[in-house]
Amino acid sequence: MDPMDVDEYLTRLGVARPAAADLATLRHLQERHLAAVPFENLSIHLGEHITLDEDALFDKIVRRRRGGFCYELNGLFAALLRALGYDASLRAAQVFHADGTPGPPLDHAAIVVSLDEQWLVDVGFGRFSRHPLRLSGVDAQADPEGEFLLLDAPHGDVDVLLDGKPQYRLERRPRPLADFVPMTWWQATSPSSHFTRSLTCSRPTSQGRVTLSGDKLIETVDGVRNELRLTSPEAIRAAYRVYFGMTLTRLPTPPDESPLTSGALSPTLP
Template identity: 50%
Template sequence: MNSSQVEAYLRRIGAERPQKPTGRALRGLQLRHLRTVPFENLSIHLGEEIVLEEERLLDKVIGRGRGGFCYELNGTFGALLAALGYEVELLAARVYGVEGRLGIPYDHLALRVRTAEGETWLADVGFGAHSHYPLSCTEREEQTDPVGVFRVVAAGPDAAGPDAAGVSGGPAGSGDLDVVRDGRPQYRLETRPRVLGDFAAGAWWHSTSPLSHFTRSLVCSRVSDDGGRVTLSGRELKTTAGDGTRGTRELETDEEVLTAYRERFGIELDCVPAVRNRNLDF
């Protein structure tokens, strides 16, 4: 990233350039990113090509004011952090699904970030409803976040214990970690560094396969300013306030949907996306 791209990115998330790549600054950057850049899969249903190249992703997030899913969001956020002086590594993960089964290889992209103080954090702005702040990669005890209690533990039932992993998801690789939220495993993280191009097959599968939940549903979601969340799933607008108060409203017209995208997420669309695999049953 060049300096103008860095400044444009910081304006996009409403953040000032940190003087040093510290852990405190990283916390602020992650939260601002979650509040301003939505987790969304609209490109899949709008017929837009998803290309895991830094310039293309930056153009989408900065130039077009869009969001994306994990490969796009953590791919661009990692580029920003590296440009700000952090040491950043891309890590592959497999997401825990139904009955504790692990997803495909390169199912998810997360970031391992080292700060000026020598701390190592797991940063993730691309897992939908997840921690608001980075998680320590070295701490094995509970880590409290506004949305729950997290643990980062050695993978596998023998290492993590039944309360941490809770399920069997297949053999763990050497050094794999399970990211656990409120006692439920979220994803299994490999600790070997990857490059963005390694995730192309995972992005292709999630954007084309009828077995992928991304091709069967529409989602656009972000953290709200009060620490809650606002989500548009198709025509259903869901809000959760910071105090836990929930609201749901069905949007009846296309104009209402387009207005919600614009006013709630800053996304300008010419047409309402339509789910491509709505009638498939798998």
């Protein structure tokens, strides 16, 4: 990532170029990224091809002011961190199912930053920590989103828990972004993927979180959830613009109207 791209990315986050690649700066960058860049899967329901290429991700997230899901958001954020002087690399993770069993390998991509010790950074998991988490920490770590606990897991992996509930199992070894290409394709095309079966755009706010799911706008303020049904395409477009800074020329197709969930498309894994 060249210096001009770095400056444009930082402008997207509303951040001045930092003087040092330290923990305080990392914390601020993570907070600003989460606030400015939404977690969203609109590309899947707009028929847009998702490419894990740094230039393509930069164009989408920075220049077109969109968001993305984990592979896109953490993939590009890791590149920014490296350009700013951090030792940042991607890690694969298995997201836990509701029954407590881990999902498939490479189900999620997160970032590990090495400073005086290693820190888990994640801007692509929806509701997750707003601040870096100490990877070697044995005690609970307080965060605006709740209490996180990182525990040793089989094969040297790390289980990440939020308020006692397992979130994902993190690998220790670094992964290049290219390793996530097959799983990105599966997540974006398979009728079994929760991304093809749901439509979401979400980001944290100073008082909670705001989420737009199709025509349903959900705002959580100080723990109180408010839900509003939007009754027109104009209102939905306005919500994307006002709450997420996104100007859409067309709206995504709701999952129940998509061929991905109607059985018209049944991809096979490569």
